[in-house]
Amino acid sequence: MPSLILVRHGQSQWNLENRFTGWWDVDLTEKGEAEARAAGQLLAEKGLLPTVAFTSLQTRAIRTLHLALENCGRVWIPETKDWRLNERHYGGLTGLDKAETAAKHGADQVKIWRRSFDTPPPPLADDSEFALAHDPRYAGIDVPAAESLKDTIARVLPYYENAILPALKAGETVIVSAHGNSLRALVKHLSQISDTDILELEIPTGQPIVYDFDAAFQPGERHYLKDR
Numbered sequence: 001m002p003s004l005i006l007v008r009h010g011q012s013q014w015n016l017e018n019r020f021t022g023w024w025d026v027d028l029t030e031k032g033e034a035e036a037r038a039a040g041q042l043l044a045e046k047g048l049l050p051t052v053a054f055t056s057l058q059t060r061a062i063r064t065l066h067l068a069l070e071n072c073g074r075v076w077i078p079e080t081k082d083w084r085l086n087e088r089h090y091g092g093l094t095g096l097d098k099a100e101t102a103a104k105h106g107a108d109q110v111k112i113w114r115r116s117f118d119t120p121p122p123p124l125a126d127d128s129e130f131a132l133a134h135d136p137r138y139a140g141i142d143v144p145a146a147e148s149l150k151d152t153i154a155r156v157l158p159y160y161e162n163a164i165l166p167a168l169k170a171g172e173t174v175i176v177s178a179h180g181n182s183l184r185a186l187v188k189h190l191s192q193i194s195d196t197d198i199l200e201l202e203i204p205t206g207q208p209i210v211y212d213f214d215a216a217f218q219p220g221e222r223h224y225l226k227d228r
């Protein structure tokens with residue numbers, strides 16, 4: 001039966017610095033690279049070898065995918081990159097220090113911005129140093145000014161239905177290397193988590209999550225590959 005493997009990228013430079021990241025393109029730290037390699041080694045150890053891969057347009061997820069695939073002998077599988085798997089856009093919070101922002105606006109407000117279902121962060125100004133409208137990778141794409149989790153779901157889910165699910169239906173072992181909130185969007189759907197409960201869901205870096213699908217292509221319980 002087909003399996004879906006979800007991996008959040010390893011620690012990024014701004015995870016380490018505790019800064020709001022979103023669509024800003026930061027690389028992995030050395031620890032993040034090690035986490036990605038370990039994810040690949042775990043796939044090899046458990047004999048769960050991906051046959052097709054999907055990732056975002058962001059370096060940290062792409063490099064996590066590549067390091068993981070190198071470490072399970074699968075660099076050769078087909079891979080598709082799509083902006084719909086990008087991290088949720090952090091709007092005007094992009095680049096700010098999370099602790100300083102909590103000190104300024106209160107921890108409760110920051111939790112709402114970080115984890116609520118439908119409250120987007122404040123929008124990013126067009127002239128911000130973090131604006132991406134002219135980044136060639138987003139040519140032809142309407143880059144959002146900010147996204148809530150609900151907005152993120154609105155682009156992740158159709159991509160899942162139109163690109164990822166067909167691969168699962170074709171019997172592939174699919175790996176998706178993406179981000180904390182684009183994966184929260186997917187897990188919310190696959191594990192049928194309510195709009196309220198999703199507030200508490202955290203996805204750890206570099207830790208493969210697996211869904212095995214049944215004959216009707218319904219996902220089973222999600223589990224961490226390390227626990228299997």
Ligand SMILES: O=C(O)[C@@H](CO)OP(=O)(O)O
Nearest residue numbers: 019020021022087114180
């Ligand atoms: O900064 C971000 O883009 C995300 C993921 O690292 O952070 P958060 O945990 O606030 O969703």
